[in-house]
Amino acid sequence: MSGSPETGTLDPQVNTTGELRSVRTSVRHDSAAKHVSGAALYVDDVGEPAGTLQIAIGASPAAKGPIVGLDLDAVRTAPGVVAVVTAADIPGHNEISPVGAGDDPLLADTKVLFHGQPVFIVAAETREAARRAALLATIRIGEAEPLLTVEAAEAADSLISPDFNIVRGDPGKALETAANRMSGNFPIGGQEHFYLEGQAALAIPQEDGDMFVLTSTQHPSEVQKVVAEVLGLPINAVVSEVRRMGGGFGGKESQACQWAGLAALAARVTGRPCKLRLDRDDDMVMTGKRHDMLARWQVGYDDDGMLEAADITFLAKCGFSTDLSNSVIDRTAFHTDNAYFVPHIAARTKRMRTNTVSNTAFRGFGGPQGMLAIEHVMDQVAHRLRIDPFDLRMRNLYGPDRDVTPYGMTVFDNIAPEVMEKTEALSGYRARRREIAEHNAENPFLRKGLAITPVKFGISFTATHLNQAGALVHVYTDGSVHLNHGGTEMGQGLFTKVAQVVADEFGIDLDKVKITATTTAKVPNTSPTAASSGTDLNAMAARIAAARIRERLTDFAAETYDSVAADIRFRDNQVFVGNRAVGFADLVRQAYMARISLSSTGFYRTPKIHWDREKGQGRPFFYFAYGASCSEVTIDTLTGELRVDRVDIVHDVGKSLNPAIDIGQIEGGFVQGMGWLTTEELVWDAGGRLRTHAPSTYKIPTSSDVPAEFNVHLHDGINREEAIYGSKAVGEPPLMLAISVHSAIFDAIAGLAPPVVAIPLDAPATPEAILRAVTAVREARP
Amino acid sequence: MQAERHAIHIVRRGKVVEISDFAPTETLLDYLRLRERAIGTKEGCAEGDCGACTVALGRPGEGEGTEYRPVNACIHLLGMADGAEVITVEDMARDGELHPIQQSMVEHHASQCGFCTPGFVMALFALYHREAPDGLDRTQVNDAIAGNLCRCTGYKPIVAAALDACADPVFDGFGTDETIMALKEADKGKTLFVGDENRFFAAPVSIDELAALYVLHPDATLVAGATDVGLWITKQMRPIDRVIHLGRIREMTAIEDNPDSLVIGAAATYADAWDALSKLDPDIAEVLRRLGSPQVRAVGTVGGNIANGSPIGDTPPLLIALGAETMLRHGGDIRVLALEDFYLDYGKQDRQPGEFVESFRVEKPGPNTAFRAYKISKRFDQDISAVLAAFALDIHQGIIRSAKIAFGGMAGIPKRARYAEKALKDISLNDPSGWQPAIDALARDFAPMDDHRASAAYRSQVAGGLLKKALTEIAGEDTMATRLTGTREAADVGLT
Numbered sequence A: 001m002s003g004s005p006e007t008g009t010l011d012p013q014v015n016t017t018g019e020l021r022s023v024r025t026s027v028r029h030d031s032a033a034k035h036v037s038g039a040a041l042y043v044d045d046v047g048e049p050a051g052t053l054q055i056a057i058g059a060s061p062a063a064k065g066p067i068v069g070l071d072l073d074a075v076r077t078a079p080g081v082v083a084v085v086t087a088a089d090i091p092g093h094n095e096i097s098p099v100g101a102g103d104d105p106l107l108a109d110t111k112v113l114f115h116g117q118p119v120f121i122v123a124a125e126t127r128e129a130a131r132r133a134a135l136l137a138t139i140r141i142g143e144a145e146p147l148l149t150v151e152a153a154e155a156a157d158s159l160i161s162p163d164f165n166i167v168r169g170d171p172g173k174a175l176e177t178a179a180n181r182m183s184g185n186f187p188i189g190g191q192e193h194f195y196l197e198g199q200a201a202l203a204i205p206q207e208d209g210d211m212f213v214l215t216s217t218q219h220p221s222e223v224q225k226v227v228a229e230v231l232g233l234p235i236n237a238v239v240s241e242v243r244r245m246g247g248g249f250g251g252k253e254s255q256a257c258q259w260a261g262l263a264a265l266a267a268r269v270t271g272r273p274c275k276l277r278l279d280r281d282d283d284m285v286m287t288g289k290r291h292d293m294l295a296r297w298q299v300g301y302d303d304d305g306m307l308e309a310a311d312i313t314f315l316a317k318c319g320f321s322t323d324l325s326n327s328v329i330d331r332t333a334f335h336t337d338n339a340y341f342v343p344h345i346a347a348r349t350k351r352m353r354t355n356t357v358s359n360t361a362f363r364g365f366g367g368p369q370g371m372l373a374i375e376h377v378m379d380q381v382a383h384r385l386r387i388d389p390f391d392l393r394m395r396n397l398y399g400p401d402r403d404v405t406p407y408g409m410t411v412f413d414n415i416a417p418e419v420m421e422k423t424e425a426l427s428g429y430r431a432r433r434r435e436i437a438e439h440n441a442e443n444p445f446l447r448k449g450l451a452i453t454p455v456k457f458g459i460s461f462t463a464t465h466l467n468q469a470g471a472l473v474h475v476y477t478d479g480s481v482h483l484n485h486g487g488t489e490m491g492q493g494l495f496t497k498v499a500q501v502v503a504d505e506f507g508i509d510l511d512k513v514k515i516t517a518t519t520t521a522k523v524p525n526t527s528p529t530a531a532s533s534g535t536d537l538n539a540m541a542a543r544i545a546a547a548r549i550r551e552r553l554t555d556f557a558a559e560t561y562d563s564v565a566a567d568i569r570f571r572d573n574q575v576f577v578g579n580r581a582v583g584f585a586d587l588v589r590q591a592y593m594a595r596i597s598l599s600s601t602g603f604y605r606t607p608k609i610h611w612d613r614e615k616g617q618g619r620p621f622f623y624f625a626y627g628a629s630c631s632e633v634t635i636d637t638l639t640g641e642l643r644v645d646r647v648d649i650v651h652d653v654g655k656s657l658n659p660a661i662d663i664g665q666i667e668g669g670f671v672q673g674m675g676w677l678t679t680e681e682l683v684w685d686a687g688g689r690l691r692t693h694a695p696s697t698y699k700i701p702t703s704s705d706v707p708a709e710f711n712v713h714l715h716d717g718i719n720r721e722e723a724i725y726g727s728k729a730v731g732e733p734p735l736m737l738a739i740s741v742h743s744a745i746f747d748a749i750a751g752l753a754p755p756v757v758a759i760p761l762d763a764p765a766t767p768e769a770i771l772r773a774v775t776a777v778r779e780a781r782p
Numbered sequence B: 001m002q003a004e005r006h007a008i009h010i011v012r013r014g015k016v017v018e019i020s021d022f023a024p025t026e027t028l029l030d031y032l033r034l035r036e037r038a039i040g041t042k043e044g045c046a047e048g049d050c051g052a053c054t055v056a057l058g059r060p061g062e063g064e065g066t067e068y069r070p071v072n073a074c075i076h077l078l079g080m081a082d083g084a085e086v087i088t089v090e091d092m093a094r095d096g097e098l099h100p101i102q103q104s105m106v107e108h109h110a111s112q113c114g115f116c117t118p119g120f121v122m123a124l125f126a127l128y129h130r131e132a133p134d135g136l137d138r139t140q141v142n143d144a145i146a147g148n149l150c151r152c153t154g155y156k157p158i159v160a161a162a163l164d165a166c167a168d169p170v171f172d173g174f175g176t177d178e179t180i181m182a183l184k185e186a187d188k189g190k191t192l193f194v195g196d197e198n199r200f201f202a203a204p205v206s207i208d209e210l211a212a213l214y215v216l217h218p219d220a221t222l223v224a225g226a227t228d229v230g231l232w233i234t235k236q237m238r239p240i241d242r243v244i245h246l247g248r249i250r251e252m253t254a255i256e257d258n259p260d261s262l263v264i265g266a267a268a269t270y271a272d273a274w275d276a277l278s279k280l281d282p283d284i285a286e287v288l289r290r291l292g293s294p295q296v297r298a299v300g301t302v303g304g305n306i307a308n309g310s311p312i313g314d315t316p317p318l319l320i321a322l323g324a325e326t327m328l329r330h331g332g333d334i335r336v337l338a339l340e341d342f343y344l345d346y347g348k349q350d351r352q353p354g355e356f357v358e359s360f361r362v363e364k365p366g367p368n369t370a371f372r373a374y375k376i377s378k379r380f381d382q383d384i385s386a387v388l389a390a391f392a393l394d395i396h397q398g399i400i401r402s403a404k405i406a407f408g409g410m411a412g413i414p415k416r417a418r419y420a421e422k423a424l425k426d427i428s429l430n431d432p433s434g435w436q437p438a439i440d441a442l443a444r445d446f447a448p449m450d451d452h453r454a455s456a457a458y459r460s461q462v463a464g465g466l467l468k469k470a471l472t473e474i475a476g477e478d479t480m481a482t483r484l485t486g487t488r489e490a491a492d493v494g495l496t
């Protein structure tokens, strides 16, 4: 293998057992039986040590202003209260920015910057006592004018960092010379993660002032670092551990740290174990979301709908602090091309600092907004030219001689045209297009729409240094295997996939491999489980660790049984030395007696990638994952209600490590993306209060929203890069398959409008947004 | 009042458990998680919306067996579980064998992060135990899990698992004769009073006792299903010291189905009243199907929906359009009020301290009445209405003789559209060009609000659209061509 030196001896497609027994099969999620029987433990379920205190948060009642009064006496004297903790009690730094931006306090100190910002915490004997006490505070905030929208922030020039643009050619000039041009504004809503398990952490003080935190995070190393900094400890004094999360979706990448940090702070102050589990409403108010953006677009195109120039400026609502916004919005710029070659293109991004919660990572990490914007532009152009939007999209895809992205990376693995065509065929697009036209001709109230959109999503952290992973594998003398790595399990099946890889490396049954909680004490300095890269990185690291042990065992067996390494095979829980079979456990025991090390670390770094942000050039992605989806919808033109009738998906996961898990990611990602683009609407009031702070007001899809006909096909392919067993990352890309739902709604409305009328369909396309667009096009009808 | 019991009794794992030391507002979820340490049941939202805390409550059913209903433990008060079998996800596997629902979920890869899973298992357990002579289809499964949110799977494998498991005959060791015996032992049928005069959980068993108790404690909080009150406790942290639960009063859960009318006790749950109300009109069935979720309807009451005075409750507009009356009782006095007159202003009802809603009465629509109702919300299932419209038109030979129209979400109270009603009088259904004045009149009837559910402009526009839709349908248009959901032709309204 050419890539990382660590993988030197490993064949990327097959293993030395000569047979993949677990890999590529639909093995069940390792915790499935525990999930269904209530035996899977989440942070709040683990038995608390005696004397554990419960924490509640005192939050800012205003969106912006100096803290002019903080009266906590009534809180302190409330029943059950043990301690009230403010910023003044922080022994280390009151600063938890994941990028060292210095703008993310653990607790607001002199001023507040968004409504709901944590100002103090209460530790009490019960959770109810803590929550009741927290309400007794008097927090007075001085007058100040909050910036609540990107437009307001733009007018005030309020930014978290300078603009960043990815530009190729001369879009300005090309727009001028293009045969046709259009422009518009496209508001794109944010999205609440709504992981079913809210943020939670349990901090248990250790000797020497050390701290142990059980946390629900995608990034245990960041939690460890933050806790250390808050407590003024070296990193080695803190251990952070996570067995599983009840969902993450990006919301527990950087933003799990604050809650772990607060629990640890309270534990330090009280000397007792402290648990913080956010109430759902607090969670929704206090944690960041997908960035809402305003896309201002201009496009120039010829009469066949070939795009000559596109210039899109994204105003992204970052919230009060930097958090991960810079990387998120970089990815918006990286994905504004989606799967299309546009000769002259500019993706310009403005990072607005607003007095709202700090927006953060969310499945797709900025990519969805970029892709949605260009797909919206495609829809507008197709409508203007009366070209079938599918044909228009096909024409503009990357292809031979038009295969370089605006940031200079060759789309070396382009299968977008293939995947689109396959989707067209499997969905029966052409025939259904005709049926829909007939339906619409006869139905004044209920109108149908149809659309196919592509996905091309770059895989790797664009912060190149994060593309590394470590693993730790032990083999015990009974042949049982202990597996640990830096990745975290949030439901995506990472632990299962990595265990499959390790089992096959030893040629043993999957149930011989014990999956263990991620802990900073076993594998250090880990990257977040994010950017869809969990399996690519950790399965590789774990395979390397297992392979090292296997190689030692091979050498030992060769020596013991007078053979050569090339003749030794690990399979079926046995080790074959020529014609002789030794039980895996037997060989392990013999190796132990012969003082052979049965433990190994493994380390992997993604090869080939590099990125020069200054120049806007490089190869930020190891490869691309592709997909396409066809959605059919019906809208009610009297009420704006929407039904998604049918969806057909073709998605590329390379050679799947576990088809059932991959299909689960595709279906779940699609439905989550559909929620983002339809029913999930974040509403803030004029005072900066989030009004949709609970599932009663913020509506993620329910089962009946899932299309009655929902067909998912795995594209039969292989990763052209050397990723683990030819597979591809699958966590994020499917979310963007849901863009076809938005396009199908657009299509339904476009059927009501003559070509000269642009379709003002915002995202999310709530019933209200749909009705607004329907009404606007009807009123604009010349 | 002669309280005869000072402890509740629930059935847990076949045994009757007596609990006397509980706060009136203690939730069933806190009892399970904090006291029993039955941590399989999760708290996802503490407001009855996500379903992660779903448990099954078993009570003697109509016939022989035990009836299992899914309940959101997070907003179910512990005292309300009195007399019920409480089944949690941990209780499902028997002798190391997963329950058929659990097994099917495992086989279908129906869990990812697993946090929602215990709730789904329990909601599906209730479905599994429900009679479905014709088998189940996807829509019915969707309805059964409308109160369970999953953020990971996209639901498809969960639905598949449910269809598979429910295709087999019920065989899981639950709802046996022993269960019934234990339930009989647990249900003492006597008035319950736990606590003292200052702080108590009371559950009278007769209306007279209730009336007396409430006169004595007019500041006590009446609780029917607690699907509203539960949130006052978990979200608003309201100090509630005295709770009077209505659910054990047989006379108040009764449903009287007369030839021309229905009289429904205020404490009858949606599930109890489902059949009777659904028969009034398929659109009522459809609104009920979309009202809350099985968990909410298992315990929530129409009485509570009326009494809470909410401008966005779903049933008041339906009932007002049908001309319902409500019976109010204070001590020994009963008064009858047209339901629409009960609502005085936003947050204000015509109800005196110590007075409660005993029942309501609704006329069955006659052959000349055309009824239509529509619920408009951001999401179809388990969402609060932005607008709820109910139309009852009296029609003679294609001419509207009179109209009763009531809207929710359009004013501070559920309210009649008097101007539109007037404008509809003597209008012909066959001449759509004559409809516009009535549609326009809605603007005089209502000046709705802007909020996070919808803008005022949207509400107004939709109200007009719904009137147009109702007229179009009543004039004869097939609802397959006018609606996305709940078509009347299908009138197959599914299960509770």
Ligand SMILES: Cc1cc2nc3c(=O)[nH]c(=O)nc-3n(C[C@H](O)[C@H](O)[C@H](O)COP(=O)(O)OP(=O)(O)OC[C@H]3O[C@@H](n4cnc5c(N)ncnc54)[C@H](O)[C@@H]3O)c2cc1C
Residues within 6 Å of the ligand: B047, B048, B049, B221, B222, B223, B224, B225, B226, B227, B228, B229, B230, B246, B266, B267, B290, B291, B292, B293, B296, B299, B300, B301, B302, B303, B304, B305, B306, B307, B308, B312, B313, B314, B315, B355, B356, B357, B358, B382, B383, B384, B385
């Ligand atoms: C997840 C969820 C979804 C929901 N969805 C909907 C929906 O779609 N549509 C909708 O309309 N509502 C919905 N609701 C609100 C609620 O379920 C209903 O309003 C329900 O009918 C309330 O009934 P209850 O028996 O639970 O009331 P409770 O919570 O027990 O009581 C509600 C109020 O009425 C008073 N009260 C109850 N009974 C009487 C009586 N007999 N006399 C005088 N006062 C009385 C109580 O004191 C309290 O003030 C939802 C609630 C939840 C939690």
Ligand code: FES
Residues within 6 Å of the ligand: A196, A246, A247, A491, B110, B111, B112, B113, B114, B115, B116, B117, B149, B150, B151, B152, B153
């Ligand atoms: S499996 Fe994660 S929320 Fe359902």
